[in-house]
Amino acid sequence: MNNSDKKLNGTVIVTYRCNARCTMCNRYKAPSKPEEELSIDTIKKLPKMYFTNITGGEPFIRTDIADIVRELYKISDRIVISTNGFFTDRIVALAKEFPQVGIRISIEGLEATNNEIRGLENGYQRGYQTLKTLREMGMKDVGFGMTVQDRNAPDLVPLYDISDEMGMEFATASLHNSFYFVEAKNIIKDRPMVAENFEKLINKLLKSKSPKKWFRAYFNHGLINYIYGQPRLLPCDMSFDTFFIDPYGDVMPCNGTKDKEVMGNLNTQTWDELWNSPEAEKVRNKVRHCDRQCWMIGSVSPAMHKYIWKPAWWVFKHKLKSLFTDKPYSMYENKICCDYRDGKVTKEQLDKCSTCDMCSVVNDGLSEMSKAQLKERSGEEIVDADIAGQLETKM
Numbered sequence: 001m002n003n004s005d006k007k008l009n010g011t012v013i014v015t016y017r018c019n020a021r022c023t024m025c026n027r028y029k030a031p032s033k034p035e036e037e038l039s040i041d042t043i044k045k046l047p048k049m050y051f052t053n054i055t056g057g058e059p060f061i062r063t064d065i066a067d068i069v070r071e072l073y074k075i076s077d078r079i080v081i082s083t084n085g086f087f088t089d090r091i092v093a094l095a096k097e098f099p100q101v102g103i104r105i106s107i108e109g110l111e112a113t114n115n116e117i118r119g120l121e122n123g124y125q126r127g128y129q130t131l132k133t134l135r136e137m138g139m140k141d142v143g144f145g146m147t148v149q150d151r152n153a154p155d156l157v158p159l160y161d162i163s164d165e166m167g168m169e170f171a172t173a174s175l176h177n178s179f180y181f182v183e184a185k186n187i188i189k190d191r192p193m194v195a196e197n198f199e200k201l202i203n204k205l206l207k208s209k210s211p212k213k214w215f216r217a218y219f220n221h222g223l224i225n226y227i228y229g230q231p232r233l234l235p236c237d238m239s240f241d242t243f244f245i246d247p248y249g250d251v252m253p254c255n256g257t258k259d260k261e262v263m264g265n266l267n268t269q270t271w272d273e274l275w276n277s278p279e280a281e282k283v284r285n286k287v288r289h290c291d292r293q294c295w296m297i298g299s300v301s302p303a304m305h306k307y308i309w310k311p312a313w314w315v316f317k318h319k320l321k322s323l324f325t326d327k328p329y330s331m332y333e334n335k336i337c338c339d340y341r342d343g344k345v346t347k348e349q350l351d352k353c354s355t356c357d358m359c360s361v362v363n364d365g366l367s368e369m370s371k372a373q374l375k376e377r378s379g380e381e382i383v384d385a386d387i388a389g390q391l392e393t394k395m
């Protein structure tokens, strides 16, 4: 098999438009212009993928999302769409056409917490009802996605319990800073409190009968390590067999960098040209020396498959422990948690290990054309008018 036959893991950012107002992400202030967004012709040029994540912004803002999914199914074994769950009708219609598609709806906690963080009117009820409808339609690959932070950490286990009762997937993340989130100031303030809630979740996952959940437990263990600013538990191999493509056709290693890193552009190049270009090599070299230590599922899931022995050994040890105790996992297995508790490191020292930079200029990865439209109106005004127009056309 030559390199171009190797299936990759890809994330397709179909738009930077978003109708939510999340506290940990400013993407809604920096939308892309619809006419510049990835076309079907460009999507056709993507390589074969064993896994494709479709994301945004809010991907369902694109009225041609079904055409995108149809095209991507020709080259992808599995597709999961990340959404804020607002456009219930569009999500349900898509699920009818593609019952095998995965849907992850971001819900940031129980009702009050979610609505406060996400800034969407009735966001929780809409998200929850959409998930329920999808489940009732018989869709198997549906679930919650939660970005854990100080404000919602106490809701982590209660929300997991709800998703578990509904027989759904439960994906977690924590705060990151990057051009993609148009944010540089995200930081966990009360690390022990957040870690304790992860610890409770990890113990629940370990006690389940599902091997998938045991490996999720490992992922959450990695999140504790991440919020304490420690080196990743597994190497980051983004841009080697994994890529992101943004709404402008720019192919990037990941969504965690401070500035947008570009390997090439799929609107103007072929896949093989850009993937084997000197620019792509330069980006790979940067990845090799990257010190941002992200722990997001997009970069961790491929690493967990590639270096499977490491999570597998961790799972084996903790499953063995679970035969003898109700609490097989302790956050204090992480040396840094002990060091912080024992006063050997200070909060200031841990803050310095994070990517939070209060003085930094925030990058947004927008094209010049998309930036220009922000001179006259705010991102929120542009997207609100855009959605109002779409809904009017429908009526």
Ligand code: SF4
Pocket: 018, 019, 020, 021, 022, 025, 026, 027, 028, 056, 057, 058, 084
């Ligand atoms: S996190 Fe997602 S839903 Fe929230 S503002 Fe950013 S892109 Fe929109």
Ligand code: SF4
Pocket: 236, 237, 238, 253, 254, 255, 256, 257, 258, 287, 290, 291, 292, 293, 294, 299
């Ligand atoms: S650690 Fe990996 S995912 Fe994070 S910015 Fe660096 S290369 Fe990207």
